[in-house]
Amino acid sequence: MENNQIAKKVIEYVGGEENIVSVAHCATRLRVMVQDESLIQKEKVESLDKVKGAFFNSGQYQIIFGTGTVNKIYDEVSKLGIGTVAKSEQKVANDGNWFKRGIRVFGDVFVPIIPVLVATGLFMGLRGLLTQPQVLGLFGLAPESINENFLLYTQVLTDTAFAxxxxxxxxxxxxxxxxxxxxxxxxxxxxxxxxxxxxxxxxxxxxxxxxxxxxxxxxxxxxxxxxxxxxxxxxxxxxxxxxxxxxxxxxxxxxxxxxxxxxxxxxxxxxxxxxxxxxxxxxxxxxWILALPFGLAGIIIGGLNQVIVVTGVHHIFNFLEVQLLTNTGSNPFNAIITSGMAAQGGATLAVGLKTKSKKLKALAFPSALSALLGITEPAIFGVNLRYVKPFLMGLIGGAVGGFLANILKLAGTGMSITVIPGTLLYLNNQLFSYILVNVIAIAVGFLLTYFFGFKDEQLKGE
Structure with a gap:
């Protein structure tokens, strides 16, 4: 089905143009503000091509399309004359929880800033790589041989956004x-x-x-x-x-x-x-929480982070990561939450490999890849949470990975990139440990889901 046809069906299934207040989008979701939730034909929406899940939250019907696809669907919706607005301008209905509305506003403020913080994190990772004695040794150089003006330039790249x-x-x-x-x-x-x-x-x-x-x-x-x-x-x-x-x-x-x-x-x-x-x-x-002994912080944060993602209030942790980087120069929170994301990707991959449904396979594999690139909404809402047990197995994998990350004292040099892209934040002597922790988190989420968390019998009635 072409994108313009999908856009038309979305409008039809959410109650028609007269039921739509406004339409906006974020990195993965088309966010439709509606007058009356009861007019939404939810099963038909979720059965559409390219739709990876949908849910209603605080006056918004949020349809998961995934990165890239959501932009194209949004453009087609706007061509049909529907009231599209920027996400930051879309008002949230007053029927939502006040705390969640407040966190959503914080997210709307912070999300436009994320790209420069991502870039800064990459710069930090690359500077860490270029100034590593082991890497410099491959070229017969030492840290003190690096040109001072070059170091000054790297500081401009890494310090400006935070300053x-x-x-x-x-x-x-x-x-x-x-x-x-x-x-x-x-x-x-x-x-x-x-x-x-x-x-x-x-x-x-x-x-x-x-x-x-x-x-x-x-x-x-x-x-x-x-x-x-x-x-x-x-x-x-x-x-x-x-x-x-x-x-x-x-x-x-x-x-x-x-x-x-x-x-x-x-x-x-x-x-x-x-x-x-x-x-x-x-x-x-x-x-203090991150310093709890015996890996407790990793178990708590790694095991529950993706539950918080489901609620949509996870943006509150952005400023904590910023403060950790600003005050300590490192970000242990990043390594722990990365484990939770990797484990959800592993659980989704298990569903894709185990199911005989071609449609579910087509949904699960790209969703798993998206999770391994740091975007877990398609995996959570499209696959894992829909069948419940894969999501729970992913949480267990996240707790195990978080425990190891905490025990190994992993800490990133930046923020906002995780799992595979997040490797750039660990290009110092932590690289092997970072890869090991994520592989274990993926493996635990995958194995638990494959053997205990999913059967094709769960597809009956869909």
Whole structure:
């Protein structure tokens, strides 16, 4: 079936154009906001070609197509004149859990920033490879023989995104909440102004914070997320209120000036100190969990991470990874959650090899590959969760892999890439251990599913 035919059938099966409020998409899912869930013909939607699963959550009917395919289907839907919008502009219905709606907003803010963090992670991995004594030794070189200007250039590649992260976060937050993104950028840059004591230098003890009224510490907020996020929310809403009351004649002059003046004071004197302290507490708590003995952290995080993916609130962990990288220079969280993803891929692969259904094979194999590239939604919603036991076996595999990752003290040099692409974050002396942990996670998920988690009898009635 051609993509335009699939798009037409999707519109028909979700209740027709009159039942659709808006359509958006993320990396893998077509997200359809509907008026009435009862009008959706869910079985027919899931039986469509290229559909790898579907579920209803917080007013959105989310149809899993997988990377690449979802963009093409979205384009065909938009050609049919349906109300397509950017994902960040799609409003979530108020009937969802308030916590999940809040996390979804956080995800909408953070997702546009992920590409530069992925690129930065790759740069970090490559720099780690190029500066390894073992690799340099193959060319008769040593670390001290590397040109200083080249090292400086690599630092520009790896440090810029994190140093100016508040500007990226504030920009995206203003955009999501309907403010002017350029005001968000400037506000974020104010949080990392070179006029302020550098956060890294303060942490290293080579600089002192500015003490306002002898008790409010003011520093730059390099690498932080929450101060810029909260400032962006308040700032965007303040700007929108000002535009309603300021006469059009003075809007260009007054609105940006007042917004930046008020928000710069709030951000530096109130929001920044409070939420930077909160981030520190969260970071310390996470590090405490990751430091639990006997691999307990790996079992807990590796075993439950993909359950959190099902709920759609997993984006909250992005800022934890950022903080781990910023404050410790490494990311043990990445290695553990990678095990959970790899195990789900192994479970899906087992279903594909064991089933005699050609349609399920055609669905399972690419979904397994997607999971091994770090995108698990097709595997989870299209295969594993549909038959329940494969998903549970994948969770067990993730717990085993997470346990080993924790015991071996694996830690990535970046974030946001996992499993096969994530190899680039471990191109130091951790590479063998990283591969071993993931192979074991895949094997456990695969074997448990193949022997105990799936039978073709489960396909009856489909």
């Amino acid at each position: 100016f992260l508040p500007a990226l976060v504030a920009w995206s937050t203003f955009k999501v909440f309907g403010g002017s993104p350029v005001i968000g950028i400037v506000l974020g840059l104010m949080l990392v102004s070179p006029s302020l004591p550098n956060a890294y230098a303060v942490a290293a003890g080579t600089a002192e914070p500015i003490m306002l009224f002898n008790f409010i510490p003011i520093v730059g907020y390099q690498g932080t997320v929450l101060p810029a996020f909260i400032s962006g929310i308040i700032g965007a809403n303040l700007e929108k209120r000002l535009r309603k009351i300021v006469p059009d004649t003075f809007d260009l002059l007054v609105t940006p000036f007042v917004t930046l003046l008020i928000m710069s004071l709030l951000s530096l004197l109130v929001i920044g100190p409070i939420f930077h302290s909160f981030e520190t507490v969260v970071l310390n708590a996470t590090e």
